[in-house]
Amino acid sequence: MxxxxxxxxxxxxxxxxxxxxxxxxxxxxxxxxxxxxxxxxxxxxxxxxxxxxxxxxxxxxxxxxxxxxxxxxxxxxxxxxTSHTYNPVLHSSPANIASQVMNFIANHDTNDIGSAGLLEAIIACLQLGNIPYSFLDLGMFVMKPDAIASLEGFIGEAFPASEELRALEAALLPFRDAEATICPSLLKAQYSGLAGSMCMLGTGRLGEIFNSYKPDLVLHEAIASGKVIYxxxxxxxxxxxxxxxxxxxxxxxxxxxxxxxxxxxxxxxxxxxxxxxxxxxxxxxxxxxxxxxxxxxxxxxxxxxxxxxxxxxxxxxxxxxxxxxxxxxxxxxxxxxxxxxxxxxxxxxxxxxxxxxxxxxxxxxxxxxxxxxxxxxxxxxxxxxxxxxSKWAAADLPRPLRFFHEPLTGADQFTQTVPV
Structure with missing residues (x-):
């Protein structure tokens, strides 16, 4: 002692x-x-x-x-x-992720429930379908109507009576045009700049760490198993x-x-x-x-x-x-x-x-x-x-083994992104 x-x-x-x-x-x-x-x-x-x-x-x-x-x-x-991979948006609650991600939009109105609601509904559907996703996918979803429509169709077939599907359908109503089609200009008006921020986190050096569908670090698992994390x-x-x-x-x-x-x-x-x-x-x-x-x-x-x-x-x-x-x-x-x-x-x-x-x-x-x-x-x-x-330094850290994903195994099947 x-x-x-x-x-x-x-x-x-x-x-x-x-x-x-x-x-x-x-x-x-x-x-x-x-x-x-x-x-x-x-x-x-x-x-x-x-x-x-x-x-x-x-x-x-x-x-x-x-x-x-x-x-x-x-x-x-x-x-x-020498870094392990970590995807902080993969296992958090949809509401938490949506509210935090929306903060990347300049001049975002925190009282605008509709904008965050669509993002929350998308994340809830991905989690319901056990479909892994990353920052990059979130940025692409809100800018690509085809990606959202594909996800809606997938969940509609797999979970036709789910609350998540109903929430997605309701969240999409303000973004549909007179023909009930998801309108690119309405999405862009609400989410301008978000795709760029998400791309910044999902590509380059940051992407090597965060753009993973199977990250080395999953916080709740790491705490339960006694990991030491920096x-x-x-x-x-x-x-x-x-x-x-x-x-x-x-x-x-x-x-x-x-x-x-x-x-x-x-x-x-x-x-x-x-x-x-x-x-x-x-x-x-x-x-x-x-x-x-x-x-x-x-x-x-x-x-x-x-x-x-x-x-x-x-x-x-x-x-x-x-x-x-x-x-x-x-x-x-x-x-x-x-x-x-x-x-x-x-x-x-x-x-x-x-x-x-x-x-x-x-x-x-x-x-x-x-x-x-x-x-x-x-x-x-x-x-x-x-x-x-001290006998050990950063130079002693080994290069972690990377998990490389098979194409179209997660949200990339809808967004056409490339996970690490």
Missing amino acids: NNENPMAEVATGGHVLVLDERSTGQEQLIAGMLGKQISAGGAVIVLGSSIEEPMLETLLDACHLAGREADLLVINPAKPA LAAPYIGRGAASSNLRRIVIANLADAVGRLADRELTPKVPALAVFTDAGGCNDPCVERLLAAESEQFLRVLISAPSLVDLGRESIDLREVCLSRARSLVFFRPNTEATAQLYLKFLSQDGGAGTGAMVERMLAFSATQYVAVTDGSHVQWGDARAAQPE
């Missing part, structure tokens, strides 16, 4: 918010938690905008020490050659749309936990999800991840420089983290004002010894911290831990 780093113990605690303006302490704290989690046989999901070499080395070393090298999956769009979901594009891919990943993770809960597949060791950048979880779906009832399946750690930075990212995200994280971990504050702010979470107003607590926090080394759990239990500790010297 690491008495100096009680937060690294995997058998206790729930969701955690870690604040460190220098990042040195939280890096060591997270490394200790990951090592304990992997040695205990639990699943790990590290999520960030890119692969950080020290974090990857931590995972590689911990997997090697635990004899779990085969459990490591790395999703790295920057280096497709998932880089980069910012794509500019402005508000730049984090859309990351929101899709959050929705996929939330749906994965929901699947485990529905099937009552409670792991012996709850999975540990680590967000290395608070911006990576700035989405309403994070509320589902941080729900108390999800802790038996997945514990979430969110790291940020400070509460101020977290608030700049999103006031709603800050409030969700503060209200739902069971443990708050504070490393050395830069100013007395910040220390006073932290003190509000550590003691009752007017409590004895508060001045001494502020002085102690301001005197912290870069790795010392104070943590409060369940609003009352205070722990003082040091994140320094005996870490093994």
